Amino acid sequence: MVQIRLTNTRTRMKEEFAPIDADDVRIYLCGPTVYDRAHLGNARPVLVFDVLTRLLHHVYGADHVTYVRNFTDIDDKINAEAQRRKGLGSPLSLEELITERTDETIAWYHADMDALGAMRPDHEPRATDYIGQMIAMIQSLNDKGHAYAAEGHVLFDVRSFPEYGRLSGRSVDDMIAGARVEVAPFKRDPMDFVLWKPSDADLPGWDSPWGRGRPGWHIECSAMSEALLGTSFDIHGGGIDLQFPHHENEVAQSCCAHPQADFARVWLHNEMLQVEGKKMSKSLGNFFTVRDLLDKDIPGEVIRLVMLSTHYRKPMDWSQAKADEARKTLWDWHQLTRDVTPADSPDPRVVEALANDLNTAGAISVLHGLRDDPAVLLASARLLGLLQQDAGDWTAAGAGGHDGIGKLLERIVAGFDQIRAEAMQSKDFTRVDELKSALSDAGLDVRMSKAGVELVRRADTDPQQVARIADALSS
Ligand SMILES: Nc1ncnc2c1ncn2[C@@H]1O[C@H](COP(=O)(O)OP(=O)(O)OP(=O)(O)O)[C@@H](O)[C@H]1O
């Protein structure tokens, strides 16, 4: 059997992976808070865990892996959006508006992650369906002396868990010095964190032994992972930004509630997708969504290849040049593997690369060497979720051809028509001529008539150049 090795954040070592139960390998990924569209950074953990799942399926069998990814559907930002809609005069109740917002966000999330070729997890629990389990866990922490109630809140007492800080490698005192922690008069220690808090009368809340309220974010994942995977499971992951405090707090809760169990044995954290050296994030406002890219006719598969070209533990950024390169590669691979039946098994070097701490970049470079063996190329690429059967535009016949160029052409024609109209007014045709020669260089013939501009593809049409022209016209 292939030996998988993974870098465990908990031990800071690359370890040989040995599942608790090879018949049921259990993994949990912290999923999104469903208040808005996923940005490109949010897609990174999804793709990393998708490749991990595919590898586990390959090694242990698809029926012997359980993959859970939650939806956090309790959040101030969700409430704020519902209140905004109410303010705009919606006849729905606040509760209905909250459900409307979370449902639509989950539908977007599914559509966007599907477009990236990510498999749906086996379970996608919503926090609101596990409130009972959260209350029970908080109660048990309270009973064991790890939590205390104060002013309608229940707080976790970090000083009651000597290992607090081990996952992120910091002592409680260092954390207090370095972190911006919420100081509240009812906290015994500034690092104590909320397990339960009161809810305003007009906002969603649940009855509990501590009054009407709602759970803190961290307890959600502790309760949902236990409910679906048990008190000890194999791999828990997310972006490195979650290591502290979210994952540190999950460890504290779960290990104190079940001192005999391991909680998560391996912690897997992906590095950040960055924009000019900073984490792409909603709060910094330096983000674009997966949907933005898809709408610019960048196929999901191109996004996937770009993301997997960098090892998950390295920061990376997105660039048009990377997308162009990936588009070219995929175009080539799709041509090579058209009508090819995949080989029975992938190239062992691809499996080996992935088994070595998910070395996706290494696996991709092996793929580049498989041009002469399309059947093996196809089987191997599929282990990375590439060249899947339903890869969409690349193989679809029709106006767009094989590479999703159709929509780009529509945009270029619209831009061209406008430039031509302006030129007729000003009698300056420089831009029209420039555009015509750029299009010709990109492998498109331009036909102009009274009815408008028509673009005709030649055999040498270069999809990347066409995409660049379309982008330039719409910017
Ligand atoms: N720039 C990024 N690069 C890689 N992973 C990221 C990035 N930003 C967030 N993530 C990951 O995305 C997942 C969903 O996170 P979450 O829903 O908390 O994000 P968010 O709050 O919408 O995003 P943000 O961090 O931008 O405010 C988490 O696993 C998180 O670690």
Ligand SMILES: [Zn+2]
């Ligand atoms: Zn979580």
